[in-house]
Amino acid sequence: MMMKIALVTGGNRGIGLETVRRLAAEGVQVLMGSRSVERGEAARAELGEAAERVEVVALDMASPASIQAAVNHVRDRYGRLDILVNNAGVMPETGSGVLDAGADLYREAFEVNLFAVIDLTQAALPLLEKSEAGRIVMVSSILASTGLHADPGSPIYGWKHTPAYNASKTALNSYTVHLAAALAGTSIKVNAIHPGWIKTEMGGPQAPTEVAEGVDSTLWAAGLGPEGPSGSFTHKGETLPW
Numbered sequence: 001m002m003m004k005i006a007l008v009t010g011g012n013r014g015i016g017l018e019t020v021r022r023l024a025a026e027g028v029q030v031l032m033g034s035r036s037v038e039r040g041e042a043a044r045a046e047l048g049e050a051a052e053r054v055e056v057v058a059l060d061m062a063s064p065a066s067i068q069a070a071v072n073h074v075r076d077r078y079g080r081l082d083i084l085v086n087n088a089g090v091m092p093e094t095g096s097g098v099l100d101a102g103a104d105l106y107r108e109a110f111e112v113n114l115f116a117v118i119d120l121t122q123a124a125l126p127l128l129e130k131s132e133a134g135r136i137v138m139v140s141s142i143l144a145s146t147g148l149h150a151d152p153g154s155p156i157y158g159w160k161h162t163p164a165y166n167a168s169k170t171a172l173n174s175y176t177v178h179l180a181a182a183l184a185g186t187s188i189k190v191n192a193i194h195p196g197w198i199k200t201e202m203g204g205p206q207a208p209t210e211v212a213e214g215v216d217s218t219l220w221a222a223g224l225g226p227e228g229p230s231g232s233f234t235h236k237g238e239t240l241p242w
Helices: 014-025 037-053 064-078 103-128 163-182 216-222
Strands: 005-008 029-034 054-058 083-086 135-139 189-193 233-235
Touching: 005 014, 005 064, 014 029, 014 037, 014 083, 014 216, 029 037, 029 064, 037 054, 054 064, 064 103, 083 103, 083 216, 103 135, 103 163, 135 163, 135 216, 163 189, 189 216, 216 233
Parallel strands: 005 029, 005 083, 029 054, 083 135, 135 189, 189 233
Antiparallel strands: none
């Protein structure tokens, strides 16, 4: 069986690093996207035997030139891409809420959480089309769910102090649905996942879920078989409301 090739953005820390670790442990050749190659190599050194199947690639999601250079590297070295994990993200808020969130805050969130994802995904599509079963995983958040935000009985109803982040992930979900529809009938599947509230730099130490468990949904979407869904929004395979 041909070894799968995966690219993971924001792969040098947190959920991204654990995703790299798990994919490599499963025999996937993983490109660890990292803004700093030096920090990426330091993270790679923590992976033990799995590091043999990990290559660090410079990837600054705020730079279209860096995005294109990373895709060119994948093309020139591997000729195709089987798995794209759009994991990198930012939460720029200080927690003050929508009344204090100006347009600049939204621009910052959308730049990385949506616009950069679109740039990378579109650039990578020709390589994914060369895969027998291309998989695109959008690491979203339950905070993207407008339905749950509007429901007083939902677990996130009171979580409205990160409006720019929430809106950017809602937009990412919309892009997922449209992209999946455009790719219907091809071998590529596109799905958004909620990893959970994870103990990472973004999630904070108060988060209830360990990083190791937080990649389960990503690995599920990355490994979907031909009968799996496309255009879904899930957590550990369970559908979440848009």
